[in-house]
Amino acid sequence: MQKELQLRIVSGIVLAVVTLGATWAGGTVFQLLSVAIALLVYHEWSTITRLGERDFQGNAFGWLSQAVIAALILFDNAQLALLALAAFAVVGAIWVALRSGSWWLPGGIVYAGLTGISLSAIRGDSDIGLVAMFFIFAVVWGTDILAYFIGRAIGGPKLAPRISPGKTWSGAIGGAVSGVIAGVVVFLSHFSMDDVRIPLLALALSVASQIGDLFESYIKRRFGVKDSSRLIPGHGGVMDRVDGLVFACFAALLFVLVQVMAAGGQNAPMGAILLGP
Template sequence: MSTELRLRIISGIVMAVVVLAATWAGGMPFRLLSAAIALLVYYEWSTITRLAEIDFRGNAFGWAVTAAACAMTVFAEPEAAFVTVCAAVIVSLLHALSFKRSLWLPGGIAYAGLTALSLTAIRADDATGLIAMLFVFAVVWSTDILAYFVGRAIGGPKLAPSISPGKTWSGAIGGTASAILAGSALYLCFFPATGWWIPLIALVLSVFSQVGDLFESFLKRRFGVKDSSKLIPGHGGVMDRVDGLVFACFAAFLLGTAATVAGPSVASTGAFLLGL
């Protein structure tokens, strides 16, 4: 076994232990983990897009907003965090359009701020939140693993050759199919039956997970970088590891919010996705 592979395996095990332990504990440990991920995501985003070089004041504003949103999520004020992130995105977007500044700033604020918000909203502080978070993990991880192996085994037409030449349609379909099975199986471990909406949610989250992966590939290709950073030995950066998870959490957060607002007939779906 090569030194690089050994380092990658050790780092992967450490990350899995930390994430799963914080997820199991919930509460403050998980909110702190979510905040740390969001702050590191903004650091990598601003580094990749060179925000500090092209818009120093804007980048300082982005750091301040992200830190404030993370503090609000840590101290269980998700509504305030959501309002803060939305307001900051609107202000920075209007400023960018008016003064021809970088549009990567509002993008970074939204990406990092919603990362902390969606993770903590899904996990919440109860047993349902734990199951909902494990459901998202099962969908995302099974998508990643099976997409890789099915794609290598079957090959075929490329999914998005100009963005990520290694990804294939066969891998994407295989990953989505495995996500539906994994998500449904995990749900059945905790509940006596599964409705049609569980496989559907797993499908949607799997698709968003793959979109997130492609988006980060596009971002790195756009700015000519191989990894989002070197923070994780053998793995690259935090964004390299959570790109699919972040987009899946965005989707779960939006679906859960929409279902809760829609009314009693779909409120249970929203409650599950938001861990309420």
């Protein structure tokens, strides 16, 4: 057990260094990280749901969709990547409907594709994109870490016993509070706060993060697997590590899109629209 814990700690440190280093560098470096995460997420998704066994051609189409979206991300065209994602998802849904295939195919296309798009779009090339990404990291990591410890310390009613028996309402609430505090601290280290929008945003992202965690737990329970893969020593797979992060990024991307549509279109970095200092 001690050796496994040591392995988990070392892997966690390496992951943190790589992630924070790429986030700090931004640009192509972070885009490459976003693409790598998205492709690995699709690999694990298709493996868990056995898409290759059920529908080889459909899964090949799924890989094609991820390759095209990855290329568009690397060419720094998030808008076209979103349009391509929507088109691939529709075609994937039609494919499944006509061939009585698995609906996990379009689900995987959207989940993995949106992972890469949202990560790269939030970070962008601007300084405020760096702050926005650190803000989301703080909310997600604060939520995840404190939810675990508070849940174990207090216990109480289960949050979703059929999906993830270990999670409690006390952990969920404690994690949300700590996520909000962590996000606010990151924001205040760069800007002044004039209203409650940032704490409310942090709360929404914390809730989204916990929903993402439950969503991945549901998929693993649905297909009877413990970890999404064994890619990361001591941690399982990439989906196991980024499930909360990607849902928080999905929520942030949705928030920005709503803001842009409400304002009739804004020509500003996503991070600036999200934090709006």
